[in-house]
Amino acid sequence: ILNVEQSPQSLHVQEGDSTNFTCSFPSSNFYALHWYRWETAKSPEALFVMTLNGDEKKKGRISATLNTKEGYSYLYIKGSQPEDSATYLCAFPSLSSNTGKLIFGQGTTLQVKP
């Protein structure tokens, strides 16, 4: 059974604070690592799909880094805003020749107070 672990489970920050959280995944049989943003009462939406060790991706104030050798990815939010409040999910594809599953972590729920 593959484990995808995210920490912390929840985070409360003030507007303007920068924050980061972690996704740990199996370092063997690595194909990609996905990050999704999930706002309350909406559907998850993809932020990044990361594939290369050392990769860094950025979208506005949100960025992510990837270390495939040690099996972790960090998501950073610079200058958090109330609209960043959401649950951030990472997901790890588990593949074989004829099947494919995306295993999700439990998420980090971020609350940004104005």
Next chain:
Amino acid sequence: NAGVTQTPKFQVLKTGQSMTLQCAQDMNHEYMSWYRQDPGMGLRLIHYSVGAGITDQGEVPNGYNVSRSTTEDFPLRLLSAAPSQTSVYFCASSYSFFERAYNEQFFGPGTRLTVL
């Protein structure tokens, strides 16, 4: 493009009733999947399909059936509803089976199901 659509948005069932949750996508995606979301449990995979006519079980398949007769549609059937199936159900799709690791998933709006 409508993207991924799900119906109904809300449903209340009595224990033992059966029903089908509908999911459709208009993006010609090969890969479709069903997840359930429960507090503290994240998203758990129920069933998935890598193309028309091909389905497989995920992490929590018991009590659910799926079929994939067309590329567009992937309905989820609850055979005999139980209170443990009270959850929010999401359907998702992504472009290519062969590049499935690298393609982001597109999620539907979800179906909130309560089983009494």
